[in-house]
Amino acid sequence: MSESPRKNSALRDFGANLIKSPQRILRSAMRSGSPTTDRTRSEFVFGNVFLHIHPVRTHRWSLRWATTWGLGTASAAAFLIALVTGVLLMFYYKPYPEVAYDSIKDIHFVVPTGRFIRNIHRWSANVMVVAVLLHMVRAFYTGAYRSPREFNWLIGLGLLIVTLGLSFTGYLLPWDQLAYWAITIGANIAQSPREVTDAVGITEVFDPGGLQRQLLLGSDIVGEEALIRFYLLHVMILPLMLVILMAVHFWRIRKDGGLTRPDDVDDRLGPPPPDTYPVFTEAPAKTYHLAAIVRGRTSAVGQGPENTVPSMPHLFYAELGVLMVTVFICVALAIVSDAPLKELANPAVPENPAKAPWYFLGLQEMVSFSAFMGGVGIPTIVVIGLGLIPFLDRERQGTGESFGGPGGKKLVLESAVIGLALVIGLEAFAIRFGWLREWYPEIPQWVITAVNPGTILASLYALYSLWLIRRYNSARAGAMGLFTCFLCGFVVLTIIGSYFRGPNWDFYWSPAEWPLH
Amino acid sequence: MSTTPEPVPSRLDPEPVPRRDFLGIASLCSTAAALLFAGIGMLRLPKAAVLSSPSKRFRVTLPESLAEGEAYIPPGRSIALFRDEEGVFAISLVCTHLGCIVSSIPDGFECACHGSRFDPDGGVMKGPAPTALPWHRVTKSEDEFIVDEEEIVPMGTRVSL
Known part of the structure; x- marks a missing residue:
């Protein structure tokens, strides 16, 4: 009598458990219930290996569009898109001369969706370069590199270099004329210290x-x-470096106290809008144990709420939104514009004009005066200068504000005018009258290496920056002037290299004037 | 009779370096040294000992019809051979700026990549090229010529016919 119901109940339980198991599998993966309370919203973040690189709560200032414009997230999103499409392309790509060209042609014309995937890959790489550059510009003008975020600025600089390296190594893989001659030029720039x-x-x-x-x-x-070396760099070494640097970069944002914000951020933000999920709905049982391990001014005792909102949903939905916008941009560009594929590489006849990817055309313009200075010397000086900024500007004024610091917007505008005038003036002179070699064919090369439009421009910018430091009695003012000038120089040289240089690197007002041959 | 009491060590005071830390420091140093040497050793691998490029010395027969001032470019080579009444000479077609292949034009050479111009002897006339196009050693062997792309000879060196 007592045996049979137990048997029956085991069978019943089996059935019930079977029905409940999908839900339980999901719960065991999620670890916490649906994110509806402060506690479960927090658990949603720190209970997940992928999400816990985020903070549990996000400052409202960080969620303003104008704080970041979503550029960092867009860079990561573009990388994600490039990663997925890149792995798909690896199904068919074969890294061997001529075979490589045929496999790209196959991907373009035969492989189902191959052309579309290749276009997305190419456009996401370009979007990533643009987003990374703009992200750096944003971080600079808001003073986000300042203490305690100096190290993260350096990591970001490393990410910029790896991003450019990824794009450049990908440029060779199709083994067409464009690729072959861009890599020939690139490899010889690496050799230019011989100058x-x-x-x-x-x-x-x-x-x-x-x-x-x-x-x-x-x-x-x-x-x-x-x-094969470029392939190895492109699909293995550089992506690995990028992922590692990205992990450190994201983690440091959280550890350095979130995104940078002005000191009077609470006054600027005002009270939260009425439909915002309220801050601390449940009185926290303990607030002191975190204060013991977090550095900086974190203890908010007697200061009221810290103006943060739960990252789930506020931060994550914003990030998803940026991801979707990035996907949209890449896919839309992939639909309207095909990735180029020129003729098969011919080592005997250079492509004319042989142009590098657009973001290197500013360098190529400088290289057309001195290979070493344009390709190695000045880029190295720029990278070292960018890396030193956070250690030379130890001021606090204007942190977290756009164009914050002595001089502000007016100074940036003035520097932009001076920067543009100098670069356009020098280029116009060099294009119209030529350079030293044309005037004195016997001149020793070291004179040209030392004195060319690139070095003159960099020196003038540096002098102007030193003058700004004196005028405003502030290193930040000098940094803003110098950064703005170099930005203008980069943009102008890139535009000249892209649109105004034709066959034999001669100057043309428009590509329509290029001689046919 | 005043003796200062021995200060009671606190748990929070830094510990003096005990002798057994020697082992720890030794293991740290040996790891660092091993990593350094392994790193240097691994960096040797990517530097190829044998280059895969074709041989730098090759034979060439000049066509009978080659006129003075006209360039003869052996197939697959980036070198131009010329013949005049003084003899035969070879000029490299690799631009000394960034390695593009220059093309032979009536009054010298021009580079498509950054617009360097060279005179018929390879001397720089214009553009960013830092040095003249090098001349290569040509030797006569019966009715053929042997060009050595590795040996650079002074400008104007010819092998007489």
Whole structure:
């Protein structure tokens, strides 16, 4: 009598458990209930390995569009799109000369959706470069690099370099004329320190340029060794570096106290709108235990709410929104514009004009005066200068405000005018009258390496910046002037390289005037 | 009779370095040294010992019809051979600026990539090229010529016919 109901109940339980198991599998994965209270909203974030790189609560200032314009998230989103489409392209791509070209042609014309996926890959790479550059511009003008975020600025600089490296290494893979000659130029830029070692006469014993070129190409020509190396960099080494740097970058945002914000942020924000999910609906049982391990001015005792909202849903929905906008932009561009594929690489006849990807055309413009200064010297100085900014500007005024700091918007505008005038003036002069080699064909190369439009421009910008530091008695003013000038120089040189340079790198008012040949 | 009492060590005071830390420091240093040497060793791998490019010395037969001032470019090579009454000479077609292949034009050479111009002897006339186009060693072997792309000779060196 007592045995049978137990048997029956086990069977009944089995049935009930079977029915409930999908729900329970989901719950066991989620770990916490649906995010409806402060507690479960927090658990939603820190209970998830992917989400817990976010803070549990986000400051309302960080969620304003004008704080970030979503540019950092857009960079990461573009990388995600490039990652997914890139892995898809690897199904068909074969990194061997000529075979590579055929496989890209197959992807373009034969593989189902291949052309579309390749277009998205190409456009997401471009969107990523634009977003990363704009993200840096935003971080600079809001003073976001300042203490305690100096290290994250350096990580960001590393991310910029890896992003450019990823784009450049991807440029060779189709093995068409465009790719082949851009890489030939790029590899020889890596070799250009010879311009200096030759001038000193030590190339025989000390040849860093030649070593760099040989390491990059694996040979002394652009051939199969170069292609496999660029492929390895593009699909393995650089993405790994990018992911690691990205993880540190995101994590440091949280550890450095969230996004940078002005000191009087509470007054600027005002009270939260009435439909905002309220701050601390449930009185927290303990608020002190976190204060013991978090650095900085975090203890909010007696200061009222910290003006934060739960990251779930506020931050995550905003991030999803930026992701969707980025996907939309990449897909829309992929529909309207095909990724280019020129003729098969021909090592005997250069593409004319042979142009690098657009973001390197400013460098190519400078390289057309001196290979070393334009391709290695000035970029190195710019990177070192950018890296030093947070350690030279130790001021506090204007942190978190757009164009914050002494001088403000007026200073940036003035620097933009001066920066544009100098770069356009110098370029116009060099295009109209030529440069030293045309006037004195016998001039030694080291004079041109030292004195060319690139170095003159950089020196003038630096002098102007030093003058700004004196005038405003502020390193931030100098940094803003210098950054603005270099930004203007970059934009103008890139536009000249893209639109006004034609065959033989001659100046043309429009590509319509290029001679047909 | 005043003796200062021994200060009672607190849990929070930094510990003096005990002797057994030597082992820890030694393991740290040996790890660092091993990583350094392994790193240097691994960096040796990507530097190719044998280059995959074709041989730098090659034979070439000049066509009978080659006129003075006209360039003969052996197939697959970036080098131009010329013949005049003084002899035969070879000029590299690799631009000394950034390695593009220059094209031979009536009054010298021009580079498509950044507009460098060279005179018929390879000297720089215009543009960013830092040095003249190098001349390469040509030797005569019966009715053929042997060009050595690795050996650079002074401008004007010809092999007589």
